[in-house]
Amino acid sequence: MEKILDLKYTYTEKKDTRSGFGDGLLEAGRNNPNVVGLCADLIGSLKMGAFQKEFPERFFQTGIAEANMIGLAAGMTIGGKIPFTGTFANFSTGRVYDQIRQSIAYSEKNVKICASHAGLTLGEDGATHQILEDVGMMKMLPNMTVIVPCDYNQTKAATLALVDHHGPAYLRFGRPNWPIFTPSDQKFEIGKAIKMIEGKDVSIFATGHLVWEAVVAEAMLREEGISAEVINIHTIKPLDEAAILESVGKTGCAVSAEEHQVNGGLGDSIAQVLVRNMPSPLEYIGVNDSFGESGTPTQLLEKYGLNAENIVKAAKKAISRK
Amino acid sequence: MTIQELAFKSLDYRKKILKYIKLANAGHTGGSLSCIDILNILYNEILNVLPHNFSDKNRDRYIQSKGHSVEALYVVLADRGFYPESLLETLCQYQSHFIGHPTKKIPGIEQNTGALGHGLALSVGIAIAGKMDRASYRVFTLLGDGELAEGSNWEALMAASHYELDNLVIILDYNKLQITGPNKEVMKLEPLSPKFEAFGCSVREINGHDLASIKQTLQDVPFEKGKPSLIIAHTIKGKGVSYMENAIKWHHGVPNDAQYQQAMEELEDRIINLQTIVPQ
Numbered sequence: 001m002e003k004i005l006d007l008k009y010t011y012t013e014k015k016d017t018r019s020g021f022g023d024g025l026l027e028a029g030r031n032n033p034n035v036v037g038l039c040a041d042l043i044g045s046l047k048m049g050a051f052q053k054e055f056p057e058r059f060f061q062t063g064i065a066e067a068n069m070i071g072l073a074a075g076m077t078i079g080g081k082i083p084f085t086g087t088f089a090n091f092s093t094g095r096v097y098d099q100i101r102q103s104i105a106y107s108e109k110n111v112k113i114c115a116s117h118a119g120l121t122l123g124e125d126g127a128t129h130q131i132l133e134d135v136g137m138m139k140m141l142p143n144m145t146v147i148v149p150c151d152y153n154q155t156k157a158a159t160l161a162l163v164d165h166h167g168p169a170y171l172r173f174g175r176p177n178w179p180i181f182t183p184s185d186q187k188f189e190i191g192k193a194i195k196m197i198e199g200k201d202v203s204i205f206a207t208g209h210l211v212w213e214a215v216v217a218e219a220m221l222r223e224e225g226i227s228a229e230v231i232n233i234h235t236i237k238p239l240d241e242a243a244i245l246e247s248v249g250k251t252g253c254a255v256s257a258e259e260h261q262v263n264g265g266l267g268d269s270i271a272q273v274l275v276r277n278m279p280s281p282l283e284y285i286g287v288n289d290s291f292g293e294s295g296t297p298t299q300l301l302e303k304y305g306l307n308a309e310n311i312v313k314a315a316k317k318a319i320s321r322k
Numbered sequence: 323m324t325i326q327e328l329a330f331k332s333l334d335y336r337k338k339i340l341k342y343i344k345l346a347n348a349g350h351t352g353g354s355l356s357c358i359d360i361l362n363i364l365y366n367e368i369l370n371v372l373p374h375n376f377s378d379k380n381r382d383r384y385i386q387s388k389g390h391s392v393e394a395l396y397v398v399l400a401d402r403g404f405y406p407e408s409l410l411e412t413l414c415q416y417q418s419h420f421i422g423h424p425t426k427k428i429p430g431i432e433q434n435t436g437a438l439g440h441g442l443a444l445s446v447g448i449a450i451a452g453k454m455d456r457a458s459y460r461v462f463t464l465l466g467d468g469e470l471a472e473g474s475n476w477e478a479l480m481a482a483s484h485y486e487l488d489n490l491v492i493i494l495d496y497n498k499l500q501i502t503g504p505n506k507e508v509m510k511l512e513p514l515s516p517k518f519e520a521f522g523c524s525v526r527e528i529n530g531h532d533l534a535s536i537k538q539t540l541q542d543v544p545f546e547k548g549k550p551s552l553i554i555a556h557t558i559k560g561k562g563v564s565y566m567e568n569a570i571k572w573h574h575g576v577p578n579d580a581q582y583q584q585a586m587e588e589l590e591d592r593i594i595n596l597q598t599i600v601p602q
Contacts, residue, residue: 036454057454058454060450062481063477063480063481063484065477065480065481067474067477068446068477068478068480068481070443071440071442071443071446071447071474071478072443072444072446072447072450072478073447074433074444074447075385075443075444075445075446075447075448075449075450075451076447076450076451078383078432078433078444078448078451079447079448079450079451079452079454079455079457080379080451080455081451081454083447098437098440099440099443099474101437102434102435102436102437102440103433103434103440103443103444106434107426107433107434
């Protein structure tokens with residue numbers, strides 16, 4: 001289906017966003033001697049091997065002890081380091097929430113919590129590992145910045161941007177190979193949404209892997225004569241409220257799209273902005289109060305309604321509610 | 323300072339702890355009294371931390387994992403000149419910076435602590451950073467005994483041993499009581515020393531109210547090259563006030579007027595007794 005669509009963005013290569021993190025971390029390590037890496041026994045999965053190899057003296061294996069890893073990282077900041085922790089998204093958040101809350105967020109420590117295998121696209125491992133609540137948990141924490149980049153290039157750029165950003169941050173990425181459709185030389189500006197496609201009938205605010213699905217949805221909608229605006233919300237907190245209001249001010253309705261629970265996700269944050277400033281129809285694309293299951297990423301995104309076809313339906317519904 | 327001078331300090335600190343807990347009508351009385359002798363030696367004899375060098379990269383770091391005994395820390399930091407002691411009159415009050423657990427908004431405090439089981443991992447992280455930089459500073463952390471039930475401590479000990487952190491000094495305020503009752507009833511800790519040794523620490527046991535012994539032991543760190551030093555300081559919860567000693571109810575009790583007066587008189591008597599002893 002994608003091949004016959006007139007897409008505004010194309011790709012020649014697919015790659016996992018976690019590799020964007022791994023390559024970004026390596027470059028960050030070369031740029032800044034204070035960058036250190038910590039990993040809870042998932043070096044291969046997090047793509048931290050290259051950093052470990054080049055900077056063995058700045059890499060710390062913590063074993064399968066995620067809470068300890070978070071505590072160590074917080075302590076390292078008191079010693080002047082910029083720690084990047086790496087494990088799966090569920091072990092990066094829910095398992096260690098109190099450590100993050102007390103020792104990082106409340107204490108304003110300059111730790112970068114880097115989380116892979118987030119969401120349904122983890123695939124075959126199933127519900128235990130497919131966290132869909134992590135963005136909600138992290139965005140609720142005062143002082144926490146929450147970033148969900150959309151492809152390999154953007155994940156790499158976000159990783160590099162975090163080195164110069166002082167303060168607690170959560171960086172969420174994933175496992176599957178995914179189209180690379182943003183530029184390799186992009187400058188990543190934390191908190192600044194990116195207007196991917198201009199439109200006038202409906203605003204689609206997407207984050208993470210679903211930005212690509214939104215790009216596909218825009219082409220599908222265009223074939224039906226509907227003009228959709230696609231905005232990449234790579235930073236969920238702080239949210240670019242001005243970009244949201246400017247877009248919905250023009251289109252009059254919106255769709256949010258994320259690989260996360262509807263409860264507590266990006267859509268909730270957008271709803272707050274709209275309700276306070278510009279009450280407008282908003283349709284949510286996300287997981288509706290359910291755990292995941294095993295399957296391929298494509299199968300799971302389809303089953304839980306997190307793909308371009310469902311974004312198209314949601315966009316039409318939002319427009320009909322204007 | 324001589325041991326006698328330090329003993330005066332300890333008694334004076336105890337009076338102040340009670341004074342400000344009484345004023346605040348809140349606070350963790352028993353635990354502050356059990357660890358105050360340790361804090362006295364740390365801040366007056368061991369740590370190279372003073373207001374003028376608190377941003378120095380080579381300052382020793384102190385992390386109080388048993389954050390609820392914050393009154394002891396606040397009183398000692400005031401005495402060391404980090405802020406005027408009169409500010410403690412606002413302890414635990416609305417809009418005061420002197421809240422019920424350590425906060426780095428207070429000069430002299432490195433980190434927000436108080437949720438139990440976090441301080442040791444944090445201290446391990448600081449010690450790793452120190453090793454990376456070949457820095458001269460040491461990291462001291464004070465644990466409560468009740469918080470040893472938090473598994474995070476044992477994760478942190480494994481890492482401290484794995485990374486051979488002999489720049490880390492862990493002090494256990496072993497008063498053997500926690501909020502619900504004796505450790506041995508709530509969650510058995512013993513045999514403790516072999517546990518710490520099995521986790522790779524170099525362990526010494528001391529009387530946590532014997533100032534000379536605390537000082538000597540802290541001057542001896544690291545006990546062994548390549549190992550974290552761990553001091554089991556046997557203490558008495560509520561130490562220094564007869565009716566508070568070893569009494570669970572004083573975990574966070576506030577004395578009434580009569581009790582307060584009795585406590586002050588007991589401490590005053592000990593100060594007078596000390597003054598009659600001629601220093602050798």
